[in-house]
Amino acid sequence: xxxxSDQDQHPPRRGQAQPxxxxxxxxxxxxxxxxxxWVAPSIVRTRVREWLAAHQWPTAAVDELVLxxxxxxSNSIEHGYCIRADSVERSTEVVEVxxxxxxxxxxFRHAVFxxxxxxxxxxxxxxxxxxxxxxxxxxxxxxxxxxxxxxSGTSVLLRSRPxxxxxxxxxxxx
Amino acid sequence: xxxxxxxxxxxxxxxxxxxxxVGPAREQLLNTTTDExxxxxxxxxxxxxxxxxAPRLRTAIAAAFDRLGERVLVLDLTEVQFLGSAGLRxxxxxxxxxxxxxxxxxxxxxxxxNRPVIRPIEIVGLDNVLALYHSVNDAxxx
Numbered sequence: 001x002x003x004x005s006d007q008d009q010h011p012p013r014r015g016q017a018q019p020x021x022x023x024x025x026x027x028x029x030x031x032x033x034x035x036x037x038w039v040a041p042s043i044v045r046t047r048v049r050e051w052l053a054a055h056q057w058p059t060a061a062v063d064e065l066v067l068x069x070x071x072x073x074s075n076s077i078e079h080g081y082c083i084r085a086d087s088v089e090r091s092t093e094v095v096e097v098x099x100x101x102x103x104x105x106x107x108f109r110h111a112v113f114x115x116x117x118x119x120x121x122x123x124x125x126x127x128x129x130x131x132x133x134x135x136x137x138x139x140x141x142x143x144x145x146x147x148x149x150x151x152s153g154t155s156v157l158l159r160s161r162p163x164x165x166x167x168x169x170x171x172x173x174x
Numbered sequence: 175x176x177x178x179x180x181x182x183x184x185x186x187x188x189x190x191x192x193x194x195x196v197g198p199a200r201e202q203l204l205n206t207t208t209d210e211x212x213x214x215x216x217x218x219x220x221x222x223x224x225x226x227x228a229p230r231l232r233t234a235i236a237a238a239f240d241r242l243g244e245r246v247l248v249l250d251l252t253e254v255q256f257l258g259s260a261g262l263r264x265x266x267x268x269x270x271x272x273x274x275x276x277x278x279x280x281x282x283x284x285x286x287x288n289r290p291v292i293r294p295i296e297i298v299g300l301d302n303v304l305a306l307y308h309s310v311n312d313a314x315x316x
Contacts, residue, residue, distance in 0.1 A: 038226040042203055045222075045256060063290050070258050074225045085229050085260075133259035133298050140297045 026054035029100045034073075036081045036093035036117070041073045044097050051099060052111065056166050065111060065160050068141035071134040072115040072156040073097065080119030080154050093119060107165035110143065118153035203227050206234040214246045214314055220253040223261030232264050239271055247272060248313045250284040251291045262298055269303050280305040282313040 030051040034040040045066050052062045076095045077083045083091060095117050102110040138145045144159035204227035209216040215238045223231055238247055249268070251257070265283070272281035283304045285291050295301050307313040 038224075039203075041224050041258070042222060042226065042256075060289065064293065066256070067258065067290075067294060070224060070256070074258065074260070078225065085225055133262055137259060137294060137297055 026056075027051065029098065031099070032097040034095050034097070036077050036083055036091040036095050036119075038077060038083065038085055038087070040077060040095055041070045044073050045070050048097070048099060048113075055101060055109075055111070057111070057163060061161065061163055064141040065113075065158075068138045068145075068158050069097070069113055069115065071137050072113075072158060075134050075156070076115060076117035076119065076154065080117035082119070093117070102159070103165075104162065108162035109165065110162055111160040113158045113160075115156045115158070116153060120151065120153075204230055206231060208234065208238055210241070211245070214248050215242055216248045216250055216310055218250040218253070222256035223254060223264070224256060224258040225260040228260035228264045231261065232267070235264070235268050235271075239275060242275055246279075246282065246314070247275070248282045248284060248310055250310055252284055252286040252288050254288065254291050257291045257294050259294075259298075262294055262300060265295070265300060265304065269300075282307060282316065284308070284310050284313050 030047065032044060032047055034043055048066055048069055049062060052065065057065075073095055080095075081091065081093045083093075095115065098114045098116075100112050102112050104110070135145075138156070138158060142158040143161045144157070146157040148155040148157075202221075204219070204221035204223065206220075207218045209218065217234055217238050219231060219234075221227065235247075235249070249265075265281070269281040272279065281304050283295075284307045285295070286308050292301075292306070295304065295306070305313075305316065307316070
């Protein structure tokens with residue numbers, strides 16, 4: 001029987017930042033500006049993981065959200081700025097990632113991300129269906145995906161699935 | 175507002191210029207080891223597979239196919255912490271290559287219960303193309 005992904009618990013993985021108990025409030029927003037390079041998605045993944053962990057986001061939900069955001073950032077680099085994977089030049093272009101928390105009336109929370117580039121989106125000339133994986137991943141992993149193309153750049157809004165309110169609002173004193 | 179213009183750990187030179195630390199970042203993010211056995215070549219992957227690191231994975235798998243002969247190729251992704259569309263593309267291409275080498279057998283991929291790897295594979299339907307296993311031993315026993 002092949003393994004499936006319906007696992008809610010997962011042991012900590014090597015090399016990943018683990019959430020540390022903290023008495024400091026989690027930052028309401030996270031703003032990143034990155035050079036448009038192929039290392040950018042990994043930087044974004046690390047920072048977004050840390051930010052979501054500070055908000056006590058469930059692990060499975062973090063994984064899916066980070067996957068979607070990484071695809072959006074990768075799309076900006078690949079399609080917005082057409083940076084090749086083997087490029088070694090430092091790019092002066094930037095990708096911006098803005099993250100904020102949203103709460104429904106019943107306390108369920110959504111993380112909302114805006115990934116923006118200032119490149120001219122070029123339709124991929126490669127017709128292979130694998131080119132569509134990024135968009136499929138984003139639409140599967142997020143509640144809402146809005147893509148705004150313009151001559152001055154592309155903006156992708158990702159709104160996460162709802163996550164229950166945190167169980168405790170009290171903070172431990174050091 | 176935080177500006178992240180370089181990978182974490184980079185330092186500026188004394189005159190203030192920034193290092194272009196792209197090379198070391200790739201190695202920190204992905205490692206592959208190839209285990210040559212009598213019956214199989216096992217490529218173990220540790221780290222993150224995205225647009226930056228997928229080319230190195232592609233190279234390691236191509237080298238394994240070159241040396242394969244009559245043996246079976248097994249890809250071990252149990253220590254992979256991230257798998258994005260670039261990695262999925264590499265898996266799909268490798269599955270096509272495996273079809274030619276292995277008498278039309280699907281590519282054997284060990285994922286155990288590694289959700290960050292299983293979930294993207296499921297989302298794009300690659301679980302219908304790949305043969306997924308809990309362990310290298312299971313993959314070899316098949």
